[in-house]
Every structure is written in C-alpha cells, then in structure tokens.
Amino acid sequence: MRTHAAPAPFRILVVEDDDTIGRHLESGLRGNGYAPAWSRTGAGALTEAAQSRYDVLLLDLGLPDMDGLDVARQLRARFPDLLILILTARTDDIDVIAGLDAGADDYLVKPFSLTVLLARLRAHLRRRTIASPPQEPxxxxxxxxxxxxxxxxxxxxxxxxxxxxxxxxxxxxxxxxxxxxxxxxxxxxxxxxxxxxxxxxxxxxxxxxxxxxxxxxxxxxxxxxxxxxxxxxxxxxxxxxxxx
The missing domain is CATH 1.10.10.10 (Winged helix-like DNA-binding domain superfamily/Winged helix DNA-binding domain)
Known part of the structure; x- marks a missing residue:
C-alpha cells in the first residue's frame, strides 16, 4: 500500500518582544499546524532568517534593539518571496504606508484576535499555492x-x-x-x-x-x-x- 507524506507545515518566524503576545502567537500557530519560531529582537530575527528558511514573517515594529521597518527592508531584499505581515499598534496612514513601502505584504493592528490572524494567513498562503495559467503581458x-x-x-x-x-x-x-x-x-x-x-x-x-x-x-x-x-x-x- 502506497502512502503519501503529509506536506511540510509552513514555517513562520514571529518577531515580537512582548512575552505574552509572543507565547500566545507561538502556541496558537503551532496548534493550527504551522511551524513557528520566536525571536524577541530584530538582530535575532535577522540571524535566524539567515540560518533557516521561512515562509512567513510576523513582525512587530516596536522592537527593543532596532526599528521593525529596517528588519522588513533587509529581509525583503534578501528573500523576495517571503510573506511579511506587520503587527503594529500604529494606525495612521503614514505608518501603514511606511510598512508597505518597507516590503510588507499586509498589516494587522493590535490588539487583534488569533482567529483573524489565522484567516489572513490562510488567505495569503492559499493565493501563493494555487497555480494560475500562463498569462500574456x-x-x-x-x-x-x-x-x-x-x-x-x-x-x-x-x-x-x-x-x-x-x-x-x-x-x-x-x-x-x-x-x-x-x-x-x-x-x-x-x-x-x-x-x-x-x-x-x-x-x-x-x-x-x-x-x-x-x-x-x-x-x-x-x-x-x-x-x-x-x-x-x-x-x-x-x-x-x-x-x-
């Protein structure tokens, strides 16, 4: 009897310095079939991303050692296919624009529910995995x-x-x-x-x-x-x- 290996779970790098939010995200993502890793600093995130391949970056902007926007810019330049979702308490248009300009694909305003985050992830990842027919310019x-x-x-x-x-x-x-x-x-x-x-x-x-x-x-x-x-x-x- 032939068996098929289950697809590998999407790997998600969580960059969040708040212990409560970080633990909640890590456990919630793992409980929903993802493979998360958690970094509390921007420098740690850059090191982790250089050592292992990730599909998704969940990035808090208010990090203790560097601006989250700088992390987004560096990782977007190094990994063009990385899905970047910014987690932020900043709601002004200029802050949202800055995040998207830094290379983010989407953003979530704190506080947000795990249900909403999971729905956003499913939406983005589904669009990336569905094959589309060739299209002329x-x-x-x-x-x-x-x-x-x-x-x-x-x-x-x-x-x-x-x-x-x-x-x-x-x-x-x-x-x-x-x-x-x-x-x-x-x-x-x-x-x-x-x-x-x-x-x-x-x-x-x-x-x-x-x-x-x-x-x-x-x-x-x-x-x-x-x-x-x-x-x-x-x-x-x-x-x-x-x-x-």
Whole structure:
C-alpha cells in the first residue's frame, strides 16, 4: 500500500518582544499546524532568517534593539518571496504606508484576535499555492505588465512596484476602461473571503499612483513622452484605469 507524506507545515518566524503576545502567537500557530519560531529582537530575527528558511514573517515594529521597518527592508531584499505581515499598534496612514513601502505584504493592528490572524494567513498562503495559467503581458499605454516575470516596464524602464501594487495594476490593466469595484479588487488581489478592513486597498492604491507618477518626474522638469495610464476613483464603487 502506497502512502503519501503529509506536506511540510509552513514555517513562520514571529518577531515580537512582548512575552505574552509572543507565547500566545507561538502556541496558537503551532496548534493550527504551522511551524513557528520566536525571536524577541530584530538582530535575532535577522540571524535566524539567515540560518533557516521561512515562509512567513510576523513582525512587530516596536522592537527593543532596532526599528521593525529596517528588519522588513533587509529581509525583503534578501528573500523576495517571503510573506511579511506587520503587527503594529500604529494606525495612521503614514505608518501603514511606511510598512508597505518597507516590503510588507499586509498589516494587522493590535490588539487583534488569533482567529483573524489565522484567516489572513490562510488567505495569503492559499493565493501563493494555487497555480494560475500562463498569462500574456498586459499593456496599458506604454506600460507593460508581465505577470509571468512579475515585471512592470515603460519603454524598457523598470517600474519598481511592491507585490500587491503589481497585482492591483495587473487587475486594473486587464479591465482597462471598465469600472472595477472595491469588492472585486479585494477578492482578486487579496482573497475572495476577505472580511477585514479595506484600508489596505486604499494605502496600496495610493502607493501605486505615486509610483506611476514618479516615472514622469525628471530633475530637469521635462517629462518624458510616455503614454501613462491614469487611475480614476469612482466614489462609492471602486476604480477605473484610463489611458491618456
């Protein structure tokens, strides 16, 4: 009789200096089939990540030895496929933007329940493990979105986008000229069963717009002759990608 080995559990590195929260996360994750490790400092997390492979990083920003954003930046640069979820008590838009700019895929505001964290993890990991059929590059004016290579270029100039910014632009570009609802964007870019705040969408959209605008800014004040798409907000509904 042939037996099949069970898939290895996802490995999660928890970076949290609060003993109560750290122990709660470690035991809760292990009890739900994950393989967690716990570090109380940023330096410890960097060392641990260099020694072992992890699928997910749960990162507190208020660490005793270094800024959690620096940890996120360093690990994102070294491990592009690492799923990074920030755990923070900071709720201002500027703090959320800073976290996403540092390379985070998502964030949870403290206090949060273990149930919500587990749901977010399942949503993100499910999207990463489901195979999708090959997709041809999508064009929006002079912008080319190559989904397979995960590259966004304008006349061979690379546009650096965060993972969710890239996916958001790809969805909008595939539906260029059409209204796309917030619910559709949350379902396609995050998860169809998403039940949390959609503030992540707003912050990610703002970052995407900023990066597209930055392509047109030159120190000499002369904008290059690119045909760039414009994202229009449809109040009460969603967004529409339009070509200039």
């Amino acid at each position: 999508v064009r929006a004016g002079d912008v080319v979105i190559d989904v397979i290579a995960r590259r966004c270029t304008v006349q061979d100039q690379e546009i650096e986008l965060r993972p969710k910014e890239f996916e958001l632009l790809a969805v909008l570009a595939r539906n260029a000229g059409e209204a796309v609802s917030r619910e559709t964007l949350m379902a396609e870019v995050w998860d169809e069963n998403w039940f949390g705040s959609t503030k992540t969408l707003d912050v990610t959209m703002a970052g995407l717009r900023r990066r597209l605008t930055d392509v047109m800014v030159r120190p000499n004040g002369v904008s290059p002759p690119y045909r760039m798409p414009r994202i229009t907000t449809l109040r009460g509904h969603g967004y529409r990608l339009e070509l200039e």
